[in-house]
Amino acid sequence: MVARSDYAGLKPAWCPGCGNFGILNALNRALIDMKIKPHQVLLVSGIGQAGKLPHYTRGNVFNSLHGRPIPPAIGAKIANSELTVIAISGDGDAYGEGGNHFLHACRRNHDITYLVHNNQVYGLTKGQASPTSDVGFITKTTPYGAASPVNPIAVAIVSGASFVGRGFAGDIDHLANLIRNGISHRGFALIDILQPCVSFNHKNTFQWYKERVYKLEGEKYNPSDKRAALEKALEWGDKIPIGIIYEEDLPIYEDQLPALSREPLVGRGVDVAKVEILFTQFL
Numbered sequence: 099m100v101a102r103s104d105y106a107g108l109k110p111a112w113c114p115g116c117g118n119f120g121i122l123n124a125l126n127r128a129l130i131d132m133k134i135k136p137h138q139v140l141l142v143s144g145i146g147q148a149g150k151l152p153h154y155t156r157g158n159v160f161n162s163l164h165g166r167p168i169p170p171a172i173g174a175k176i177a178n179s180e181l182t183v184i185a186i187s188g189d190g191d192a193y194g195e196g197g198n199h200f201l202h203a204c205r206r207n208h209d210i211t212y213l214v215h216n217n218q219v220y221g222l223t224k225g226q227a228s229p230t231s232d233v234g235f236i237t238k239t240t241p242y243g244a245a246s247p248v249n250p251i252a253v254a255i256v257s258g259a260s261f262v263g264r265g266f267a268g269d270i271d272h273l274a275n276l277i278r279n280g281i282s283h284r285g286f287a288l289i290d291i292l293q294p295c296v297s298f299n300h301k302n303t304f305q306w307y308k309e310r311v312y313k314l315e316g317e318k319y320n321p322s323d324k325r326a327a328l329e330k331a332l333e334w335g336d337k338i339p340i341g342i343i344y345e346e347d348l349p350i351y352e353d354q355l356p357a358l359s360r361e362p363l364v365g366r367g368v369d370v371a372k373v374e375i376l377f378t379q380f381l
């Protein structure tokens with residue numbers, strides 16, 4: 099049995115009313131519902147308000163550099179395939195500074211879940227435009243308005259991600275369910291989460307999203323149809339779809355590695371003599 103108290107972490111230092119609280123609740127709920135214990139989880143984050151999340155829950159934690167949570171996350175998954183590996187980023191972390199890692203994780207189909215808190219702004223550094231800021235969004239760094247944004251859902255689909263979902267921090271039940279689906283999926287699961295930043299994004303507010311989001315689950319929609327998924331990926335404005343946008347069953351990267359066909363690498367003993375020989379080759 100996994101209890102709520104098992105996932106009690108430090109007191110969050112986020113602004114009151116921040117959308118990150120909804121994401122934290124949804125993630126905890128998903129892990130508890132799936133009966134995953136904190137020692138079975140690895141949370142790898144980058145830098146930013148989103149990157150603080152692992153400290154506010156429980157689990158194994160690796161806090162990496164800005165834009166860099168994916169490399170340690172995939173390395174850890176290769177070393178210990180039994181871990182539930184969840185990478186966590188903000189929109190700048192994932193699609194700006196870490197954009198290259200994001201692309202290649204999609205096409206290689208690493209078996210990790212990637213939660214991106216998409217507040218369409220650089221929150222921690224006080225409100226500069228991010229890669230997903232709406233066109234025309236005015237900030238101190240974009241006094242004449244932001245340029246056309248990255249579309250992470252479309253990029254993930256065309257780059258080969260086998261699970262692409264969008265959630266909303268204002269609908270915790272729906273988001274917890276989406277995270278459960280992402281974790282259960284075998285392969286790279288991107289979950290882009292609409293996350294209002296109440297301090298620095300006064301355009302894309304809770305109300306703004308509430309008036310626009312609709313759930314794909316209530317529609318006649320087939321998430322295994324790639325063309326239909328791309329059409330959904332292009333919907334942004336008056337109507338914004340949330341839910342599983344694309345899902346496909348594909349071989350994962352780790353399947354190609356013969357060394358992983360037996361027990362996890364961490365479960366095997368280390369032959370110190372062989373390691374010493376290896377080290378002497380590089381001296």
Ligand SMILES: Cc1ncc(C[n+]2csc(CCOP(=O)(O)OP(=O)(O)O)c2C)c(N)n1
Nearest residue numbers: 146147148164188189190191219220221222
């Ligand atoms: C390589 C590098 N560049 C820039 C920074 C400064 N920096 C820290 S957080 C951040 C923006 C974070 O924005 P986002 O990833 O959207 O996360 P949020 O704070 O909005 O959750 C920046 C530019 C840094 N720490 N490292």
Ligand code: SF4
Nearest residue numbers: 113116147221295296
């Ligand atoms: S600055 Fe924005 S993203 Fe950061 S804690 Fe405050 S409301 Fe949340």
Ligand SMILES: [Mg+2]
Nearest residue numbers: 188189219221
């Ligand atoms: Mg951000």
